[in-house]
Amino acid sequence: MSALLEVSGVSVSFDGFKAINNLSFQIGRAELRAVIGPNGAGKTTFMDIITGKTKPDEGRVLWGEKSQSLLAMSESRIAQAGVGRKFQRPTVFEDQSVAENLMLALKKSRNPFSVLRFRASERDRARVEDLATEIGLSGALERKAGELSHGQKQWLEIGMLLAQDPKLLLVDEPAAGMTPAEREHTTDLLVEAAKTRAVVVVEHDMEFVRRLNCRVTVLHEGSVLAEGSIDHVTSDEKVIEVYLGR
Amino acid sequence: MSELSAGAFRRKPLVVQYPSLLIFLGLLALFTLGVTVLSEGFGIGVISTSFVKTLGKTLCLCLVALAMDLVWGYCGILSLGHMAFFGIGGYAIGMWLMYARTELIVIESLAGQALPPTAQEISDGIATQIFGVVGASEFPPIWAFAHSLPLQLAAVVLVPALLALVFGWLAFRSRVTGVYLSILTQAMTLALSLYLFQNDSGLRGNNGLSGLQNLPGLGDVPQSVVSVWFLWASALALGLGYLACVAIVSGKFGSVIRAIRDDEARVRFLGYPVEAYKLFIFTFTAILAGIAGALYYPQAGIVNPAEIAPIASIYLAVWVAIGGRGRLYGAVIGAAFVSLLSTWFTGGQAPDVNLGFATIQWVDWWTVLLGLSFVAVTLFAPKGIGGLFDLIAAKRSPDRHGADLGPDPGALREKEANE
Ligand SMILES: Nc1ncnc2c1ncn2[C@@H]1O[C@H](COP(=O)(O)OP(=O)(O)OP(=O)(O)O)[C@@H](O)[C@H]1O
Ligand SMILES: [Mg+2]
Numbered sequence: 039m040s041a042l043l044e045v046s047g048v049s050v051s052f053d054g055f056k057a058i059n060n061l062s063f064q065i066g067r068a069e070l071r072a073v074i075g076p077n078g079a080g081k082t083t084f085m086d087i088i089t090g091k092t093k094p095d096e097g098r099v100l101w102g103e104k105s106q107s108l109l110a111m112s113e114s115r116i117a118q119a120g121v122g123r124k125f126q127r128p129t130v131f132e133d134q135s136v137a138e139n140l141m142l143a144l145k146k147s148r149n150p151f152s153v154l155r156f157r158a159s160e161r162d163r164a165r166v167e168d169l170a171t172e173i174g175l176s177g178a179l180e181r182k183a184g185e186l187s188h189g190q191k192q193w194l195e196i197g198m199l200l201a202q203d204p205k206l207l208l209v210d211e212p213a214a215g216m217t218p219a220e221r222e223h224t225t226d227l228l229v230e231a232a233k234t235r236a237v238v239v240v241e242h243d244m245e246f247v248r249r250l251n252c253r254v255t256v257l258h259e260g261s262v263l264a265e266g267s268i269d270h271v272t273s274d275e276k277v278i279e280v281y282l283g284r
Numbered sequence: 285m286s287e288l289s290a291g292a293f294r295r296k297p298l299v300v301q302y303p304s305l306l307i308f309l310g311l312l313a314l315f316t317l318g319v320t321v322l323s324e325g326f327g328i329g330v331i332s333t334s335f336v337k338t339l340g341k342t343l344c345l346c347l348v349a350l351a352m353d354l355v356w357g358y359c360g361i362l363s364l365g366h367m368a369f370f371g372i373g374g375y376a377i378g379m380w381l382m383y384a385r386t387e388l389i390v391i392e393s394l395a396g397q398a399l400p401p402t403a404q405e406i407s408d409g410i411a412t413q414i415f416g417v418v419g420a421s422e423f424p425p426i427w428a429f430a431h432s433l434p435l436q437l438a439a440v441v442l443v444p445a446l447l448a449l450v451f452g453w454l455a456f457r458s459r460v461t462g463v464y465l466s467i468l469t470q471a472m473t474l475a476l477s478l479y480l481f482q483n484d485s486g487l488r489g490n491n492g493l494s495g496l497q498n499l500p501g502l503g504d505v506p507q508s509v510v511s512v513w514f515l516w517a518s519a520l521a522l523g524l525g526y527l528a529c530v531a532i533v534s535g536k537f538g539s540v541i542r543a544i545r546d547d548e549a550r551v552r553f554l555g556y557p558v559e560a561y562k563l564f565i566f567t568f569t570a571i572l573a574g575i576a577g578a579l580y581y582p583q584a585g586i587v588n589p590a591e592i593a594p595i596a597s598i599y600l601a602v603w604v605a606i607g608g609r610g611r612l613y614g615a616v617i618g619a620a621f622v623s624l625l626s627t628w629f630t631g632g633q634a635p636d637v638n639l640g641f642a643t644i645q646w647v648d649w650w651t652v653l654l655g656l657s658f659v660a661v662t663l664f665a666p667k668g669i670g671g672l673f674d675l676i677a678a679k680r681s682p683d684r685h686g687a688d689l690g691p692d693p694g695a696l697r698e699k700e701a702n703e
Contacts, residue, residue: 089553117555129550131543138539148555150564156536202554 040103042067042236043206048087048097049260057083058094059260065206070232072247072268073240075257076280081240082126084257085208089123090116102205118148122204126211126240128191132184136175136194139183140166143198165201172227173197188215196227207237213246225249244272298534304613305530309523316519323515325508336511337583338627342620343518344580345603347525349619350612351569351576352600354529357609358538359565360545362462365451365469367596368476369444369570373577374587375480376443378493379427380436381582384500386410387431417491424486440578441571448570449563456559456566461548473594480589492588496581511583518579522616525572529612532568541565542610602658608670617669626650 045063049056058080065071075081086092088099090113099108101119108116117123130139144162147153158166170176173193178186183194192215199207209228213221221243228250231237241247247254247268254271256263264274271277298305321327323336331339348370355361390409394401401409412421429435455468483489499510532538540561543551548558581587600619607618628634629650637644646653661668 091549091553112557113549113552114555114557117553123553125550129547131546131550133542133546134539141536142539142543142551143554148557150537150557150560153540153556154532154535154537158536198554 040067041065042069042102043088044098044100044105045084045088046098046100048094048099050083050087050092050094057260058087061097061257061261063255063262065236065238067205067236068232068234070229070237070250070252071239072250072252072254073238073257074242074244074247074254074271075263079257080260081257082210083260085123085210085238085240088116088206088208089113089121114148117202117204120205122199122202122207124195124199124207124209124212126214128188128195130183130186130191130194130198133182135180135182136170136186137166137179139194140169140197140201143201145201145203169197169201172200174223189217189220192216193220196224200227200231205235207231207235208240209237210240211242212239213241213243221246222249298530302530302534305527308526308613308616312519312523312526316516319515320512323508323512325506325510325512333508333511336508336515338624340511340515340518340583341580342623343515343522344576344583345623346616346619347518347522347576347579348573349600349603349607349615350522350525350529351572352604353607353609353612353615354532354572355565355569356601357604357611357615358533358545359541359562360548361562361566362466362601363469363566363569364466364594364597364601365473366569366573367600368473368592369448369573370577370580371476371587371589371592371596372444372447373440373574374496374581374584374591375487375493376436376439376574377578378496378581378587379430379487380433381496381498381500382414382493383410383427383430384433385495385498386413388500388503389413415488418483418489420484424484426486437578440574444570444574445567448567452563452566456562470594470597473592473597477589477592477594480592490589492586492591493581494586496587497583497585499582514579514583518583521575521579525575526612526616528572533612537561602654605658606661606668608668611670613673614668614670621669622654626654629653 041064043063043065045061048058048061050058061080061084063084073081073084083092087094088108090108090111093109100106101108101121106119108119108121111119131142134142141158141162144165146156146162167176167179170179173196175186175190175193175197178190183191186194192212196209196212199209207228212224212228216224225246228237228239232252239247239250241250251268253266254268255265256271256274256277258276258280263280264271264277319331319336319339322330324331324333325336348366352363352366355363355366387406387410390406390413391401394405394409407423408421411423415421415423423430429439451469451472455465460468479485480487480492481490487493497507497510499505502510533541540551540556544556544558544561552558577587603618603622604615605618606622607616608614629646632647634646634650636646665671667674
């Protein structure tokens with residue numbers, strides 16, 4: 039199976055501080071991957087590089103069948119190519135309703151002139167309603183996103199991600215601020231999503247990662263420290279030393 | 285704002301989705317009819333012609349405020365250059381007005397000669413008349429199309445559009461945002477105004493273009509009638525402009541630009557080319573401003589570089605802030621309210637206030653009052669005058685914390701009720 043995303047030899051430094059150091063990473067078309075690592079390991083920066091927010095000093099980021107380089111593309115082009123992202127801090131459009139947030143994310147032409155002519159069809163609305171049900175917000179479609187609780191905003195953002203229907207989902211700490219029941223629901227959603235697409239989950243909570251039951255990549259000081267099953271990495275000497283042993 | 289939240293989701297006719305549209309258009313029509321009936325030209329003559337002009341000009345200011353609200357209140361671009369586009373619109377129409385009227389005068393004055401005047405003589409005559417004040421007697425290249433009304437009308441739209449397109453493309457592409465963008469737009473305005481102040485700019489330097497109230501070939505029609513014509517045209521432009529703005533902000537496009545205003549990076553990660561949206565709005569509003577200016581200056585009679593000075597654009601932002609940004613009727617209310625009040629104060633009609641130790645003369649102190657109200661609004665009532673409508677609406681409907689107002693599926697939801 040060819041890789042959907044191939045990151046190789048990527049480095050980035052901020053004012054001389056190497057946040058990412060010769061990092062290489064691959065993920066397949068329908069794969070779930072957990073990325074763990076201590077604070078400041080470079081997990082968010084890694085996502086910034088893939089989504090075009092941060093340009094690396096060196097290295098390659100190749101995407102899809104044609105092995106296109108993502109480095110030359112703008113954030114919006116990368117998103118259009120099929121990379122969806124959920125941020126560490128929930129970022130939804132607080133002044134707009136849940137329905138509007140989902141409608142914005144729905145996979146449709148992003149061209150200003152088509153958006154100007156856009157009228158939501160019956161199917162679009164049904165899709166938004168389905169998504170809202172899936173994320174437990176079907177009763178809150180008309181509410182402003184700003185009125186939602188922290189956990190609900192997390193949900194909404196996950197819903198927006200699903201609405202985008204990306205080929206690769208990057209989720210940064212999705213379970214932060216959620217109740218145990220909600221965490222379980224999130225795991226189910228992510229596992230389900232990974233059946234048809236690639237999903238990268240950054241998470242601190244070991245229990246959560248264990249439940250994802252997938253390959254784990256451990257980041258430390260900007261590069262990959264270990265990779266493999268959860269049992270494999272948790273028994274790794276180096277990993278225990280820098281991360282688990284603390 | 286609450287009017288909009290259902291827009292992206294439920295399909296409804298524009299007026300149902302956005303009820304203030306109908307109210308606005310109704311009030312505008314009523315206002316226009318009322319002024320017409322009271323005018324000297326078409327009615328009982330209670331309102332003087334000069335006041336009809338003031339009202340007509342106010343409608344144009346409302347239109348440019350609408351543009352400002354779209355670009356700033358909805359898209360988050362604090363442009364301090366939209367009065368430059370307004371001025372350009374005025375210059376574009378002013379060139380034709382001045383040329384065509386001077387042409388008639390020159391032809392008339394040459395008619396007495398034995399030989400019929402040549403085209404060159406006429407052209408020279410017009411040039412001497414127009415450019416005598418700046419010591420020139422030849423047409424600058426910029427006047428190449430001044431003889432043609434259709435071409436100058438096209439310029440009213442195209443010149444602001446092109447300038448906004450080029451400027452916006454350069455600025456947005458480099459991701460200039462926030463206060464830096466404001467400074468950049470301000471610099472553009474200042475540069476344009478300084479350029480126009482020069483005598484060899486080809487646009488008569490600080491004299492500007494004058495006599496614009498006289499419509500060529502319609503010298504017999506009294507100003508009392510012309511003023512009402514312009515009032516109608518301004519009202520029509522404002523009505524159509526409002527309709528266009530509502531159409532833009534009520535749909536998904538409006539949702540995208542409000543999202544850009546609140547978190548443009550997030551919008552990019554959803555795949556929207558943010559720069560293209562900003563460019564669209566910046567250019568569209570520049571066109572609206574140009575049209576507003578083209579209707580304003582024939583009523584004002586004169587356009588000069590001082591009108592394009594940066595301070596004018598700052599006032600525009602103040603009007604929108606006082607009226608309430610992010611709601612279209614707020615911009616209109618702000619522009620109408622503040623500009624009419626300003627006319628009253630600076631026109632010397634406001635009585636001086638004698639404090640014993642000093643006398644407040646409003647002609648001078650009005651700007652101070654305006655500045656203070658701006659600060660007060662920003663600090664204490666960020667929703668502006670438009671926020672009052674929320675207060676009234678909130679009193680009428682109970683706070684159900686987002687729940688429907690009744691158990692039936694068709695019951696009003698809180699959002700709708702708050703309209
Ligand atoms: N824009 C930036 N400028 C300077 N330093 C940065 C920038 N972005 C990240 N860093 C630094 O790079 C390092 C990696 O940060 P990053 O946010 O990627 O860590 P993380 O693994 O996501 O941590 P956490 O678990 O706390 O979210 C940190 O030391 C951070 O201070
Ligand atoms: Mg992080």
